[in-house]
Amino acid sequence: xxxxRTAACGTLESSDALITVAPGxxxxxxxxSVVLRQFGAQIEASVRDVLRELEVTGAIITVExxxxxxxxxxxRCETALRRAAKEE
Amino acid sequence: MTKLKSTLRSALEAAGLTSGMTVSxxxxxxxxxxxxxxxxxxxxxxxxxxxxLQASSIFPVHAPLIGHIQSGVVTGIETAYMSGPVxxxxxxxxxxxxxxxxxxxxxxxxxxxGRVHIDIAFIAAPCADCAGNLNGLYGPAACGSLGYAFTxxxxxxxxxxxxxxxxxxxAAPASIDETQVDYVVQVPCIGDPGGIVSGTTSVTRDPVGLxxxxxAAQVMASSGLLQEGFSFQTGAGGASLAVTEYLKPLLRARxxxxxxxxxxxxxxxxxxxxxxxxxSLLDVQCFDLRAVASIRDNPAHQEIxxxxxxxxxxxxxxxxxxxxxxxxxxxxxxxxxxxxxxxxSGVILGGSGGHSDTAAGAQLTMIVAPLMRARLPxxxxxxxxxxxxxxxxxxxxxxRGIAVHPARRELRDALVAAHLxxxxxxxxxxxxxxxxxxxxxxxxxxxxxxxxEYRDGxxxxxxxxxxx
Amino acid sequence: xLRSLLFVPGNSPAMxxxxxxxxxxxxxxxxxxxxxxDQKDAARILVRNAVRTLQYAxxxxxxxxxxxxxxxxxxxLETIVPLRPAFIMPTKVAGEGDIRALDQMLREIERKxxxxxxxxxxxxxxxxxxxxxxxxxxxxxxxxxxLMLGAEDYTADLRAIRSRESGEIAYARSRIVNAAxxxxxxxxxxxFTDVNDVDGLLNDAQAARALGFSGKAAISPRHIAGINAAFxxxxxxxxxxxxxxxxxxxxxxxxxxxxxxxxxxxxxxIVERARQTLQMAHALNMEVxxx
Numbered sequence: 051x052x053x054x055r056t057a058a059c060g061t062l063e064s065s066d067a068l069i070t071v072a073p074g075x076x077x078x079x080x081x082x083s084v085v086l087r088q089f090g091a092q093i094e095a096s097v098r099d100v101l102r103e104l105e106v107t108g109a110i111i112t113v114e115x116x117x118x119x120x121x122x123x124x125x126r127c128e129t130a131l132r133r134a135a136k137e138e
Numbered sequence: 139m140t141k142l143k144s145t146l147r148s149a150l151e152a153a154g155l156t157s158g159m160t161v162s163x164x165x166x167x168x169x170x171x172x173x174x175x176x177x178x179x180x181x182x183x184x185x186x187x188x189x190x191l192q193a194s195s196i197f198p199v200h201a202p203l204i205g206h207i208q209s210g211v212v213t214g215i216e217t218a219y220m221s222g223p224v225x226x227x228x229x230x231x232x233x234x235x236x237x238x239x240x241x242x243x244x245x246x247x248x249x250x251x252g253r254v255h256i257d258i259a260f261i262a263a264p265c266a267d268c269a270g271n272l273n274g275l276y277g278p279a280a281c282g283s284l285g286y287a288f289t290x291x292x293x294x295x296x297x298x299x300x301x302x303x304x305x306x307x308x309a310a311p312a313s314i315d316e317t318q319v320d321y322v323v324q325v326p327c328i329g330d331p332g333g334i335v336s337g338t339t340s341v342t343r344d345p346v347g348l349x350x351x352x353x354a355a356q357v358m359a360s361s362g363l364l365q366e367g368f369s370f371q372t373g374a375g376g377a378s379l380a381v382t383e384y385l386k387p388l389l390r391a392r393x394x395x396x397x398x399x400x401x402x403x404x405x406x407x408x409x410x411x412x413x414x415x416x417x418s419l420l421d422v423q424c425f426d427l428r429a430v431a432s433i434r435d436n437p438a439h440q441e442i443x444x445x446x447x448x449x450x451x452x453x454x455x456x457x458x459x460x461x462x463x464x465x466x467x468x469x470x471x472x473x474x475x476x477x478x479x480x481x482x483s484g485v486i487l488g489g490s491g492g493h494s495d496t497a498a499g500a501q502l503t504m505i506v507a508p509l510m511r512a513r514l515p516x517x518x519x520x521x522x523x524x525x526x527x528x529x530x531x532x533x534x535x536x537x538r539g540i541a542v543h544p545a546r547r548e549l550r551d552a553l554v555a556a557h558l559x560x561x562x563x564x565x566x567x568x569x570x571x572x573x574x575x576x577x578x579x580x581x582x583x584x585x586x587x588x589x590x591e592y593r594d595g596x597x598x599x600x601x602x603x604x605x606x
Numbered sequence: 607x608l609r610s611l612l613f614v615p616g617n618s619p620a621m622x623x624x625x626x627x628x629x630x631x632x633x634x635x636x637x638x639x640x641x642x643x644d645q646k647d648a649a650r651i652l653v654r655n656a657v658r659t660l661q662y663a664x665x666x667x668x669x670x671x672x673x674x675x676x677x678x679x680x681x682x683l684e685t686i687v688p689l690r691p692a693f694i695m696p697t698k699v700a701g702e703g704d705i706r707a708l709d710q711m712l713r714e715i716e717r718k719x720x721x722x723x724x725x726x727x728x729x730x731x732x733x734x735x736x737x738x739x740x741x742x743x744x745x746x747x748x749x750x751x752x753l754m755l756g757a758e759d760y761t762a763d764l765r766a767i768r769s770r771e772s773g774e775i776a777y778a779r780s781r782i783v784n785a786a787x788x789x790x791x792x793x794x795x796x797x798f799t800d801v802n803d804v805d806g807l808l809n810d811a812q813a814a815r816a817l818g819f820s821g822k823a824a825i826s827p828r829h830i831a832g833i834n835a836a837f838x839x840x841x842x843x844x845x846x847x848x849x850x851x852x853x854x855x856x857x858x859x860x861x862x863x864x865x866x867x868x869x870x871x872x873x874x875x876i877v878e879r880a881r882q883t884l885q886m887a888h889a890l891n892m893e894v895x896x897x
Binding site for chain 2: 064065084085087088089090091092116117118119120121
Binding site: 063064065118122125 | 619620622623647648654656658659660
C-alpha cells in the first residue's frame with residue numbers, strides 16, 4: 051500500500067486514539083500516550099503489525115493515544131492508512 | 139482581654155507563632171479554602187520558617203504551598219489526602235521530609251493520644267462570635283459539618299478561629315465552643331462558596347457506573363445484612379453514590395428502615411433521610427448545599443467529630459457500627475489490597491480519607507470500580523501503594539463481575555446462589571487483560587516521599603518519588 | 607429469547623467496550639445513523655475489530671448497515687458478513703425487491719469469503735409507509751428472520767405527529783406484528799426515544815407486548831430493565847400457566863373432556879399460551895416450581 055497523502059483517524063476522547071499518517075521514506079513512528087510507560091512497547095508493536103499487514107513501507111505515523119485498547123488502536127491505524135492511500 | 143484580633147498578623151503574634159511549630163488546618167472549605175494560604179502567606183511575611191503542616195486534606199487551591207516549601211516556610215506535611223499541584227510536586231520530591239499520610243480516624247487518634255502535637259490550630263469558621271463559639275452552618279462560606287476540626291480544637295496548645303461572618307454573642311449552635319478557642323480574627327473572606335460544596339451532587343448517568351451500582355446493591359441484598367437497622371456509607375463519586383438509588387427499592391420491598399447513613403453526606407443521602415429510608419445521618423463532612431441545609435435544620439442529621447467517626451482506639455467509634463461501606467479504588471490487587479493514594483504511574487492523587495477506617499469497621503466492605511479505566515485494568519498483581527489492607531476488604535464489584543475475598547466463603551456462596559456473576563479475582567484481572575494486554579510493571583524511584591500510616595499508627599506502606 | 611435489543615454507536619470505542627454489560631438480550635452495533643458520513647470507514651473497521659476481539663456475551667449480535675442505495679452498503683457487507691453476526695439489519699426496507707437485491711449481494715460475498723451460502727440472516731428494519739404496506743412480502747423474503755418497526759423515520763414519511771401515546775403508529779405496529787406472525791418470524795418494536803422517561807418506556811413496552819411483539823429495541827441502556835420486565839411473564843402469569851397445565855393433566859388422567867379453572871373453560875388456545883409462558887419462564891431462569 052502506498053501512502054500518497056496525509057490522513058488521520060480517531061479522536062482524543064478517553065479510550066480512543068488519534069492516528070495521523072503522512073507520506074515518507076521508511077517508517078517513522080512517534081507515540082504519545084497516557085499509558086506510554088505501561089503500554090508504549092505494545093502500542094508500537096501493534097502499529098508495526100498493521101503496517102506489515104497492509105504492506106506499507108514508507109510512512110510517517112503519529113499516535114496520540116488516550117488509553118485505546120489494542121483492537122481500537124489497530125482499527126484507527128488501519129483506517130488512517132487506508133485513507134492516506136486513497137486516490138482523491 | 140478580648141480574644142478578638144483585628145488583623146491576621148496580630149492573631150499570629152498573639153498565638154506566638156514561631157519557626158519550627160506544627161500548625162493545623164481542617165479541609166471543610168475544600169477546594170474553596172482561603173485560610174491555609176492566607177495563614178502561610180502571613181507567616182512567610184513574618185519570616186517564619188520550618189513549619190510542619192498538619193492539614194486534614196490538601197486541595198488544588200493550595201498550590202501556593204509549593205512556594206512556601208521552596209522557601210523553607212513549610213518543611214513537613216502530615217495529612218489524610220492531597221490532590222492537585224502540591225501532590226504532583228511531592229511526587230517529584232519537592233519536600234525533603236516524607237509526607238506522613240494518615241486516615242481520618244488515624245489522624246484524630248494520633249492527635250488525641252498526644253503522638254502528634256499541634257502548636258496552633260487554625261480553624262476556618264463560617265460563623266463565629268467574638269468569644270470563639272463557632273459553627274459551619276451559617277455565613278457566606280457555610281460548609282455544614284466541621285467534623286475534622288474538633289480534634290484539632292480540643293488538643294492544640296492554641297486555637298485561632300478565622301471567620302468572615304462574625305455574629306453577636308452567642309453564636310448558636312456552638313459546634314466548637316469558647317472554652318477551646320484562644321483567638322478570633324475576622325477577615326474579608328475565608329473561602330469561595332463555589333469551591334466549598336457543589337450546588338448539587340447528581341447521581342451518575344454513566345451506564346457503566348449504574349451497572350456497577352446495581353450489582354453493589356444486589357450484593358448488599360444477598361449478604362444477609364439488609365435487615366432492620368442496617369447502616370451504610372457510600373462515597374460521593376460516581377458508582378458509589380448511585381448505589382443509594384438502587385438501595386431504596388430494596389429497602390422499600392423489604393419494609394426496612396436503615397438505622398443510619400454516614401460519611402461525607404450528599405443530597406442523595408438527605409433524600410433517603412427525608413423520605414424515611416434511613417432514620418439518621420452521621421455527618422463528618424457535607425458535600426453539597428442540600429446536605430448543609432439538612433444538617434442545619436434536621437435534628438436527625440448529626441454532626442460528628444472525626445474521632446467519633448473513625449478513630450481506632452477511642453472508646454467507641456461509629457465505623458464499628460457500620461453494616462456496609464461502599465468505597466472506590468484507583469487499583470486493587472489480587473490480595474484485595476486497595477490503593478487510593480497513587481495512580482498507576484505512582485503519582486500521588488489522593489489518600490485514605492476514611493477509606494481504611496470504614497473498611498476496618500464495616501461488616502461488609504465493598505470496592506466498586508470499572509474493570510478497566512481506558513486501557514488500565516483495575517485489578518493488578520500488586521498495588522503501587524497499600525492504602526487499605528486486603529484483609530479488611532470483602533468484595534470487589536465491577537461491571538463485568540464480582541470477586542469475593544477468599545476468607546468470606548459464606549458470602550461468596552450467598553452471591554452465587556443469588557445468580558450474581560462471581561469470579562475469582564485473578565479471573566477478573568485476566569478478563570481485563572485479554573482486552574487491554576498486560577501493563578508493564580513500572581520501576582519507582584528510590585527516594586521515599588510519603589509514608590502511609592495505618593489507622594493504629596503502624597507503617598502500612600511507602601510512596602516513592604517518580605523515577606526520573 | 608430476544609426481548610431487548612440495544613443500539614450501540616459503531617464509532618465509539620468506550621461504548622463498544624461495554625456494549626454487552628447492560629443485560630440486553632441482543633445488541634445492534636450501528637454503522638448507519640449513529641455514524642457521520644465521513645466516518646463510515648472508521649466505524650466499519652472498528653466494529654469488525656471489536657467483534658473479533660471482545661467476544662460479546664449476548665444472545666444475538668446484530669449489525670445495522672447503511673442503506674442499499676448508498677455506496678457504503680456493499681463495503682459494510684464485505685466487512686461484516688465474515689463475522690457471522692446473528693443478524694444483519696438492513697434499513698429502510700421498502701419491499702421484497704430490496705431483500706432480493708441484498709440476497710444477490712450476500713450470495714456473492716458469502717461465496718467470496720468461504721461462508722456457507724444463505725446463512726447470513728436479516729432483521730429487516732421497516733421505516734417507510736411503503737415498507738409497512740409491503741411488510742408481509744418482506745417477512746416472507748429470503749433470509750428475513752425478523753422485522754423491526756422504525757417509528758421516527760416512518761412517522762416523518764407519513765407526516766404524522768409523533769406522540770408519547772403513539773396512536774399514530776398503531777396501524778404500523780399491528781401490521782408488522784401480523785405480517786411477521788403470518789410468516790412465522792419475530793417482530794420487534796421501535797425504540798422509545800425519551801431516555802429519561804422510565805414510566806413512559808414501561809407503558810410503551812407493555813403496549814408493544816400486548817400487541818404481540820417479541821421484543822423491543824432501545825437506544826439507552828437505562829431502558830433495558832423496563833423492556834426485559836415488560837416482555838417477561840409475570841409471576842402471576844407463570845403461576846396461572848402452571849395451574850392450567852396441572853388441571854389439564856388431572857383431567858386427562860381422569861379421562862374428563864371439558865375442563866375449567868376458576869370458573870373459566872380451559873380450551874386449546876389457553877393451554878397453548880400456558881405452555882408458551884412456562885417455556886419463557888424456563889428460558890429466563892425463573893424458578894417456576896417455587897412460584
